[in-house]
Amino acid sequence: MIGYILKRLGLALLVALAVSAIAFFLLRLSGDIAMAIAGEGAREEDLAIIRQTYGLDRPLIIQYADWLWQTLKGNFGTSIYFKTEVSKLVLDKLPTTILLGFLALGFALLISIPLGVLAAVYPNTWIDRLALAIAVVGQALPNFFFALILVMIFSISLRWLPVSGSATWLHFVMPTIALGYYVAPAFMRLIRAGMIEVLSADYIRTARAKGLPAGKIVFKHALRNAVVPVVALTAVQLGFLLGGSVVIETIFALDGLGYLAYQSITYKDFPVMQIIVLLLSVVYVLLTLASDIANAWLDPRIRVA
Template sequence: MIGYVLKRLGLALLVALAVSAIAFFLLRLSGDAATAIAGEGARQEDIELIRKTYGLDRPLVVQYVEWLWQTLRGDFGTSLYFKTPVSALVLDKLPTTIVLGLTSLGFALLVSIPLGVLAAVYANSWIDRLALAIAVVGQALPNFFFALILVMFFSITLRWLPVSGSDSWAHFVMPTIALGYYVAPAFMRLVRAGMIEVLSADYIRTARAKGLPARSVIFKHALRNALVPVVALTAVQLGFLLGGSVVVETIFALDGLGYLAYQSITYKDFPVMQVVVLLLSVLYVLLTLLADVANAWLDPRIRVA
């Protein structure tokens, strides 16, 4: 088990390094930071002076190596637009994104597990078809469009919830629903498939033959085994929620990493963009690593393979 974990950890570090390099070069090729800092109407002499001051006149490989070395030492640089240390800026926004990711994951599980169980227990019935239809709509409907529908209904029409901000729990209700509903179908289909397989197993038939109540058979015996793959998927989906919150945070103006990423892209704030991309990538890689370890712990066949 230790050897398997070390192997996966080494692979995760290589993936994080590759992502940092790709993101660095793509961000630098997306525009000229010196021109963005100088502003419209700036003289060419001023742009060249800014480029030299910030070291933007050096080869990209040299810039990346220097940035990587500073990052490994904990120096993430200074924001070109906000004029504050990037580390302080990111740490200030990170809790909002984590709260949104966790609440969205909780909402997805709260919706998908009961639907998956009902769809499996009443397979091929109208309940099953209704649950599958809800899953298809959730996966096909873009989260930004669903977010706008929520705003129009709950904020403009009913005036129940605030449109934007992150000052109270009410500000997280619509973003949680918009983001959580997008990942709920994956859980629902997985629970449904697992429950259908488990309900046809011999030990379930034995439990029913002993006269155990249907509720006990479903929730105590069947669901516990059907939820094993859901544990591993949860870590992966949490990483997706943390990294995929940019659009939702921007729509609702939540003061998190996603909205910060949008602002840094708008103002071509390369130091902030680079750290945000790196942080979200590392979080996703670590959560994927945890999912792999959980799979190996739950299924010894993976460790043997």
């Protein structure tokens, strides 16, 4: 098990390093940092001074090595637009994004697990078709469009929920539903497929022959084994929720990391953009690593393989 963990950890570090390099070079190709600092209409002489001052006239590989070294030391630089330390900005916004991600994940599991179980217990019935229809709609409907529908219904028409901000728990209701419903279909289909497979196993038929209650068979024996693949998907989807909250946070003006990413893109705040991309990539890689370790612990066949 230790060897498997070390192998996966080494691979995760290589992935994180590759992502940081790709993000750095792509952001450099997307615009001129000196122009973002000096502003539109700056003279070429001023741009040359800024490039020399910030080391932007050096080769890109040297700039990347210097940026990576400073980042590893905890020096994330200063925001061009907000005129404050990037680390402070990120730490102030990160809790909101983490809260939204876990709320959305909880909402997705709350609706997908019962639907997946019901669809598997009653296959090829109207219950199964209804669950599949809900899943298809959730995957086909863009989350930003669904968010706008929620705003029209619950904020504009019914006036039940606030449309923007993050001051109270009511501000998180619609963002949680919009973000969680988009990832729920993947959980529902996986649980349905796993439950159908497990319910046809020999030990389930033996449990039925012994006269065990149907609820105990479904939830104690079948669901426990069918939920194992959900562990890996949960980590992946949580990483997607944290990184994919940019649109939802922008629509609802949540004061989180996603909205900060939108602002940094708008104002060409390259230092903030780089750290956000790196942070979300590292979190995604670490969550995937955690899911691999959890699956290896739950299923010894993975360790042997």
